[in-house]
Amino acid sequence: MIIDYLVRQLRDCANFNSAVQVxxxxxxxxxxxxxxxxxxxxxxxxxPELIELGEYKPEDRIGPAIWIKCAIAGALEDCQLxxxxxxxxYLPGVGRKDLRAIEQCxxxxxxxxxxxxxxxxxxxxxxxxDWSVSSFLTNxxxxxxxxxxxxxxxxxxxxxxxxxxxxxxxxxxQGKKLTADEFxxxxxxxxxxxxxxxxxxxxxxxxxxxxxxWDIFSQSxxxxxxxxxxxxxxxxxxxxxxxxxxxxxxxxxRFLDTASNLPVLxxxxxxxxxxxxxxxxxxxxxxxxxxxxxIEHELKALKDQLRKDVKATxxxxxxxxxxxxxxxxxxxxxxxxxxxxxxxxxxxxxTEIPFNGSTPQAMAEFYQERFWLADAAAIAAMAKTRDIHxxxxxxxxxxxxxTPWLEQVTLNFQTLVEQKGYPxxxxxxxxxxxxxxxxxxxxxxxGLRFDTAxxxxxxxxxxxxxxxxxxxxxxxxxxxxxxKAAVTPVAxxxxxxxxxxxxxxxxxxxxxxxxxYHFKKALADKGWQYLDGLxxxxxxxxxxxxxxxxxxxxxxxxxxxxxxxxxxxxxxxARIEGLVNAGWKRIKIVTDHGWLWVPNKLAEASIPKTLxxxxxxxxxxxxxxxxxxxxxxxxxxxxxVTIAMAPGIAGYVGGDYYSHGGLSLQECLTPVIKLHVKx
Numbered sequence: 001m002i003i004d005y006l007v008r009q010l011r012d013c014a015n016f017n018s019a020v021q022v023x024x025x026x027x028x029x030x031x032x033x034x035x036x037x038x039x040x041x042x043x044x045x046x047x048p049e050l051i052e053l054g055e056y057k058p059e060d061r062i063g064p065a066i067w068i069k070c071a072i073a074g075a076l077e078d079c080q081l082x083x084x085x086x087x088x089x090y091l092p093g094v095g096r097k098d099l100r101a102i103e104q105c106x107x108x109x110x111x112x113x114x115x116x117x118x119x120x121x122x123x124x125x126x127x128x129x130d131w132s133v134s135s136f137l138t139n140x141x142x143x144x145x146x147x148x149x150x151x152x153x154x155x156x157x158x159x160x161x162x163x164x165x166x167x168x169x170x171x172x173x174q175g176k177k178l179t180a181d182e183f184x185x186x187x188x189x190x191x192x193x194x195x196x197x198x199x200x201x202x203x204x205x206x207x208x209x210x211x212x213x214w215d216i217f218s219q220s221x222x223x224x225x226x227x228x229x230x231x232x233x234x235x236x237x238x239x240x241x242x243x244x245x246x247x248x249x250x251x252x253x254r255f256l257d258t259a260s261n262l263p264v265l266x267x268x269x270x271x272x273x274x275x276x277x278x279x280x281x282x283x284x285x286x287x288x289x290x291x292x293x294x295i296e297h298e299l300k301a302l303k304d305q306l307r308k309d310v311k312a313t314x315x316x317x318x319x320x321x322x323x324x325x326x327x328x329x330x331x332x333x334x335x336x337x338x339x340x341x342x343x344x345x346x347x348x349x350x351t352e353i354p355f356n357g358s359t360p361q362a363m364a365e366f367y368q369e370r371f372w373l374a375d376a377a378a379i380a381a382m383a384k385t386r387d388i389h390x391x392x393x394x395x396x397x398x399x400x401x402x403t404p405w406l407e408q409v410t411l412n413f414q415t416l417v418e419q420k421g422y423p424x425x426x427x428x429x430x431x432x433x434x435x436x437x438x439x440x441x442x443x444x445x446x447g448l449r450f451d452t453a454x455x456x457x458x459x460x461x462x463x464x465x466x467x468x469x470x471x472x473x474x475x476x477x478x479x480x481x482x483x484k485a486a487v488t489p490v491a492x493x494x495x496x497x498x499x500x501x502x503x504x505x506x507x508x509x510x511x512x513x514x515x516x517y518h519f520k521k522a523l524a525d526k527g528w529q530y531l532d533g534l535x536x537x538x539x540x541x542x543x544x545x546x547x548x549x550x551x552x553x554x555x556x557x558x559x560x561x562x563x564x565x566x567x568x569x570x571x572x573x574a575r576i577e578g579l580v581n582a583g584w585k586r587i588k589i590v591t592d593h594g595w596l597w598v599p600n601k602l603a604e605a606s607i608p609k610t611l612x613x614x615x616x617x618x619x620x621x622x623x624x625x626x627x628x629x630x631x632x633x634x635x636x637x638x639x640x641v642t643i644a645m646a647p648g649i650a651g652y653v654g655g656d657y658y659s660h661g662g663l664s665l666q667e668c669l670t671p672v673i674k675l676h677v678k679x
Contacts, residue, residue: 001261002173003166005142007046013122014086019533025118026072027088032095035133039163040090041204045263049085053092053112065111088122089115095130096121133158137165137173144170149179157183163208167193167261191220192254199238200265202231225251238272242283252283256328266332288329291321295337296393299344303396310400311348318345336386340394343381347402350374354408360416361423367665368450368471371409375666376451378402379597383562395559395599403598407648410664414631414645417663422633424473424668440586441531441543441579442489445572446480447551447660449594452565453671456589459573463580466676471669475636477619477643478593478660478667479503480551482636485514487590489544490522496637501614501621505637534575536582545579548572554595554658561597561658580677589673595660596649596667604654605630605646612644617651618662620644631663 014024031037044050044061051071054062058078063071071079072087081087089112098109105113124131124139134155137146148154157180158165164186165173173182194217198205206229209217221229224247227236244252259266269285281287295317302310324330324338350373357363378398385391448456453469460467475486481504485494494505494514505514512518520530529543537543548568554561576587596602602617611628612620621635621643622628628644635641645663646652660667 001167001169001258002137002144003043003046003261005144005170006043006136006166009136009142010047010050010088010122011086013120016120017534019535024086024120026115026120027086027122028099028112028115028119029088029090029122030094030096030099030130031090031092032098032130033132034092035159036090036162037092038159038208039166041201041208042163042166045201046261047088048082050088050090051079051081052090053094053109065109069111089119096123133162133165144174146173147177149177151180153180154178154183156180161186164190164193164197167197167258169257191217191224192251193258195221195225195237195241195251196255196258196262196265198229199234199241199268200262202229202234206231234268235272238268239275242269242272242274244280244283259328259332266334282324282327285329285334288324288327288335291324292335292337295321295341299337299341299393299397302400303393305400307400307404310397314341314344314348317341336384336390340381340384340390343377343384344394344397344401346377347374347381347398350377351401351405354405354412356412357416359420359423360413363413363416364471364665364669367669372451372454374402374405375449375597376454378599379451379562379565382559382599383565385563391559398599403600403649406596406598406664406666410666411648413665414647414663417633418631422473422476422663422668424475439540439542440588441545441584442487443572443576443579443587443589444484444487444544444546445548445550445589445591446484446546447549447554447593447595448589448591448671449550449666450669450671452550452569453589453591453673455566456569456572457673459569460576460673460675463573463577464678465580466678468674468676470672470674472672474593474668474670476633476663476668477503477616477635477645478662479616479619480592483592483670485519486636487592488519488523489526489528489542490519493522494637496635496641498624498638498640500635500638500641503614503621503635534578536579536584539583539585543584545575547575551593551595551660554597557658559599559657576675585677587675589671589675591670593660594665594667594670595658596662596664597658598649599657602649602651602654602656602659605648605650605652607644607646607652615652616661617653617656617659618646618667620646620652633663 010027010029014027016023040052050061051068052062053065053068056063056067061079068089070076071081074081094109099105099113099116122131123129124135134148136142137144137158138148139145161183165183168186198217206214218229221227226240240248241251241255266285270289271286272284273286274284298313298317302313318341321338321341324335327335329335330338350371355363355366355371357366381394381398382391385394450471457467457469475483481502485491485505493507495508496505497511506512507514507518523530523544527542529537529541531537531543531545548571550565550568553564553568557564579587607615607620607628611622611626613623614621621641622632630647631645632642633645635643649664651659
């Protein structure tokens, strides 16, 4: 719809380069002719961050300048703007020049004048002209490019019916010359849209249509749709909408197309119950809510049950509820429990077999073929939760169906490593040897696990890139200090000291600890660029980039980590898109390690203090000439330093939901993604 273009344009004007700019404090929208004011109630529904200058009406997000300053500062109880969105200040009857000249600025505007320096303008051009309604509709850069007749009657009609224009699908207006009659037809010839708009905001619509349109609308409703519009009683039209019989079938179809823009109507529909025994359940939000409550109730009852009982319940619930996947309510995100149930079903399917193999590499191949899906589904189940209560329920279920599988698979892998050896060192050395093969960016993402890399692969393919996902083994232990150094282009300059206690290698020549300073210097000595922030460098050379710190986020968020993964991956995609646009043709994404995530905290494993120099959650450095009863491996940077690995998915320091540094497929089998710009 046209409103979607407006929303995107307003929000996009707050975009900024974080490397050289700070976020704007607000978006200033001047409208000296008050052309947009009649549509503000509808626009505010779509933009909860928008506030309007005017007489004090906090319930409508309208107030004087000093009130607006307090609102954007988050200091008001009567106007809470959403976090994470740049406030938009609509200034009806105000021109940009009114704010520019601070000395002559009217008293009622003066508190806002300084925002022209801390904020940004939504302006038609660099000269600062206001966006008129006609210029917005005709401007091809907005994406609309409508062709309007230029007579006064047409321009007046646009302002008169602006709220209706904003609710109109763009394709209906494109590809033809639009006159006043075309715009009036929007008002008079689309009763389905009018009925839905009125149901979504009856009081405002009645006031807005006061006069001829309200009379025509009321008459049409009575003659053609079987109800008299009264904002005090919506029960009859709401029931008729859900029944969707006769002329109401078109109204229901329009609802299916526009429901995401009708939030108040959706809340009203939650109260509508079927009036007959024979009804289409998919049309009733109350029926969807009943299904959601049934899933919630039964999943809550599964705490501390056996796996077979959980499986039976999930399979039965899926059989009963899966039909709701095609309902409009699921499309609108109102079937959260059903969405979670689908992930729990997937977890059960992929954890039926605590798989093994003849070698660690064989296990890795099985994991890449199928079993990564178990990890992905467990993460997705938690990521789809909406509050701490859902998180607790899903954690209880995953503790039964996912954690034991993860423990057994990890023990299987550790046994194979103990018997056959760890296959990682040679592969890491081979990978770093090829870093000088040609012009490309090495793009480092901290803590990119294989299943999250599969999600990243899908996102990158949408950029039109050729994407190839392979794997390599992490350096041991799978900690950033050890493993990141191993995938840098300067790995050949490093080694480890015998008395090391922090898993960090040193520069072999000087024995200086491998710090960020020495890394950047060593890169420069090899002719590599280190691209910080949003720098794009010289595309004909070699470059190192690091964006997307899943590891720090995991340590900080712990059990809530799954809810934040997608945002980190989106940052990675945006950074890569910038590099591609700057001319880089090849990008190789590498990482240092994966991680374990469990819903119920890692158990604590014991290791005698007398044996260790340094103990972390998933590994410990043994004292010289000391042995351990568990699995031990040499340190990647010094084969004479022995590392004890915590058994299974336990930790020498317990209590975390997220951890790494140990010996598991999830921690050690790391993804490599090669990107090529298609010719």
